[in-house]
Amino acid sequence: MAGPLSHIRVLDLSRIMAGPWSGQVLADLGADVIKVERPEVGDDTRTWGPPFLKDQAGNATKEAGYYLSVNRGKRSVTVDLADPAGQQVVRELAAASDIVLENFKVGTLSRYGLGYDDLKAVKPDIIYCSITGFGQTGPKRDNAAYDFMIQAMGGLMSVTGERDDLPGGGPQKVGIPIVDIMTGMYATVAVLAALAHRERTGEGEYIDLAMLDVQTAVLANQAMNHLVSGKTPQRAGNRHPNIQPQDVFKCADGHIVLAVGNDGQFRRFCEAIAVPALADDPLYATNQARVDNLPSLLRLIAERLAERPLQEWLSALEAAKVPCGPINTVPMVFADEQVQAREMLRQLPHPLAGVVPQVVSPIRMRNASLDFNRAPPLLGQHTAEVLRELGITIPVPSAASQE
Numbered sequence: 001m002a003g004p005l006s007h008i009r010v011l012d013l014s015r016i017m018a019g020p021w022s023g024q025v026l027a028d029l030g031a032d033v034i035k036v037e038r039p040e041v042g043d044d045t046r047t048w049g050p051p052f053l054k055d056q057a058g059n060a061t062k063e064a065g066y067y068l069s070v071n072r073g074k075r076s077v078t079v080d081l082a083d084p085a086g087q088q089v090v091r092e093l094a095a096a097s098d099i100v101l102e103n104f105k106v107g108t109l110s111r112y113g114l115g116y117d118d119l120k121a122v123k124p125d126i127i128y129c130s131i132t133g134f135g136q137t138g139p140k141r142d143n144a145a146y147d148f149m150i151q152a153m154g155g156l157m158s159v160t161g162e163r164d165d166l167p168g169g170g171p172q173k174v175g176i177p178i179v180d181i182m183t184g185m186y187a188t189v190a191v192l193a194a195l196a197h198r199e200r201t202g203e204g205e206y207i208d209l210a211m212l213d214v215q216t217a218v219l220a221n222q223a224m225n226h227l228v229s230g231k232t233p234q235r236a237g238n239r240h241p242n243i244q245p246q247d248v249f250k251c252a253d254g255h256i257v258l259a260v261g262n263d264g265q266f267r268r269f270c271e272a273i274a275v276p277a278l279a280d281d282p283l284y285a286t287n288q289a290r291v292d293n294l295p296s297l298l299r300l301i302a303e304r305l306a307e308r309p310l311q312e313w314l315s316a317l318e319a320a321k322v323p324c325g326p327i328n329t330v331p332m333v334f335a336d337e338q339v340q341a342r343e344m345l346r347q348l349p350h351p352l353a354g355v356v357p358q359v360v361s362p363i364r365m366r367n368a369s370l371d372f373n374r375a376p377p378l379l380g381q382h383t384a385e386v387l388r389e390l391g392i393t394i395p396v397p398s399a400a401s402q403e
Contacts, residue, residue, distance in 0.1 A: 003030020004368035008195070011093050012036065012074065013102040013109070015043040017147065017177050018211065019131050020070045021184025022191070023101055027073025028361040028370055034093060034386055035074040035377065042078070042379040043067060055352045063352065063376070072348070072358050073374045075382035081112050092392045094119040094126060099191050103131040106141050116206045125204040127194040129187050135210030145211055147177040154179065154215025159222050162237040171235065183214045244290040245269075248327070249302055254310035258301070259323040263287060272320035273304045273313075348375040 008031040012023040020035075020043070027033040037043055049064035077093070080086040091114070094100060100119060102109055109115050116128040130136060133145020151157050151173045161172030187209055194205035216223075222233045225241060233241060238257075240246035245266070246259050260266050263286055267279040278284055278300065283293045290297055305313060310326060317324040328336065334345050343360070350356040356375045363370060387393070 002369065002371045003028070004365065006030035006032075008032070008099065009097045010034065010099045010101065011090070011097040013090070013100060013104070013114075014131060015103065016045055017070055017180035018183040019101045019103040019129075019187065020045075021181055022129075022131075022187035023074060024070050024072050025184065025188045025361065026099070026191070027374075028363070028372065030368075030370070031099075033074040034097070034382075035071065035076045036079050036081075036090065036093070037076055037379060039078040039080055039380070042076075043071070045070070046379065053350070053353050053356060056354045061352050063356075063378070068356060068376045069359070071376035072360075072372065074377055075374075075386055076377035076380055077383045077386050078380035079383075081109075081114065087112050087114060089387070089392055090114055091119065091122050092390065093386075095122040096390050097123065098127060098195070100126060100128045101131070101187065101191075102129070105144065106132060106136055120204060123204070125198055125202060127191050127198065127205045127207070129191050129207040129209060131183060131187055131209045131211070133211045135213060136208045140212075147180045147211075148173055150179045150211045150215050154212055155219055155222070156215060159233050159235055159241075161235045163235055166237070169235070179211050179215050182218055183209060183211050186214050186217075239294070242291065243287060244294055245297060245301055247298065249305045251305055251310040251313055252308055255327050256305065256310055256313055256317075257325050257327060258305075258317075259325075261323060265322055266290070268320045269317065269322045272316045272322060273301075275300070275304060346372050348372060350375045351378060351381070 005026060008026070010023060010026050010031050010033040012019065012033050012035045014020055014023065015037070023033045023035065035043075045067040046062060046064055048066040050060075051065045052060040053063040053065070053068060055061050079089050081090065094114075107115075110118065116126075116130070119126050119128060132141070133150065134140040134143055151160075152171070156179070157171040157173055160174060162169040164170055187207070190207045190209060194207065198204060221242060225231070225233055238246075238248045243261060246261075248255050248257055258269070260269055263279075266284070266287075267276075270276050270279040282289065284290050284297055314324060314326065326332075333339055339345070342362075344362070346358050346360050347355040348358050358372065358375070360372045361370055
């Protein structure tokens with residue numbers, strides 16, 4: 001495979017979303033990512049359907065959409081980690097790898113002889129990233145975790161959703177597994193940083209990454225709003241807590257998202273909606289004034305935008321270089337001319353379906369381009385291939401290959 005990481009091998013012992021997301025990012029960048037899965041069962045997400053991918057005859061396969069979203073570019077090897085022979089295979093794989101990703105409960109892999117110290121013994125400069133819900137230390141270190149509960153525990157749901165006193169009010173989770181995805185991204189940053197450090201020093205690294213830590217970190221401006229003011233951030237629907245006007249507004253035939261980011265944009269906005277005097281009104285002339293006087297400002301904007309159709313406002317505001325957009329459904333996203341021009345949706349060859357759709361990496365590099373030519377693997381599809389390439393001949397009866 002091409003890409004800037006084509007010289008790197010990753011041993012991906014993780015499953016579900018956070019660890020596999022990191023593995024997929026690394027695979028997109030060209031790394032040889034070997035995904036180790038349980039024989040006959042595989043990654044939990046293989047069964048997280050419907051929907052399931054259909055084969056060329058139109059019959060449902062065992063490849064769930066969830067699994068297909070996070071395992072592109074990898075090679076699947078089935079190994080029984082509870083079997084001593086399987087444990088030895090993993091150690092052999094680690095000896096030929098640069099990075100290990102894992103998200104087992106604290107202490108599990110050490111009991112199998114596959115913890116950091118164990119694999120460091122066979123590969124002294126190994127970079128080993130452990131992803132858990134709560135980290136390797138602290139009173140909750142042994143607890144299991146899922147994205148939904150960490151969104152709740154980490155404060156995200158306290159600032160997501162409409163106000164409690166309005167229709168539809170109450171806490172809401174984000175519509176994608178955002179904590180898993182952000183944890184996967186932090187894992188990727190961490191292992192790449194460790195690679196850079198190893199290049200200078202020859203030293204490997206052990207990385208302890210916790211989902212709750214990640215969610216706490218990405219509270220970002222909401223966290224600092226609280227720490228600076230002493231006030232507890234509240235749910236405010238679609239309204240930005242610091243910059244206005246940024247909200248959803250009803251047009252004559254739909255809704256528009258307005259994302260004014262500074263005073264200059266606000267002036268152009270006022271001119272585009274034919275109320276230029278609003279930009280000179282002391283109540284609204286600066287962002288701080290707009291935040292302080294938000295209810296009256298939103299009423300004025302809502303009344304004006306309700307007078308004309310969505311497309312007219314989009315055209316007028318885009319011409320004025322005012323950030324705005326429609327609220328697209330997922331199919332509308334893939335129909336968008338900009339998304340199509342950027343080729344974010346690709347069709348990759350698949351052994352059962354012929355092709356499988358994939359939403360590819362947004363990273364664009366000029367000198368080390370990314371290739372997308374390997375679909376999410378079938379369970380155990382590459383067991384014999386990988387073991388043969390690495391010269392691993394230890395028999396593993398339970399590691400049945402589908403090759």
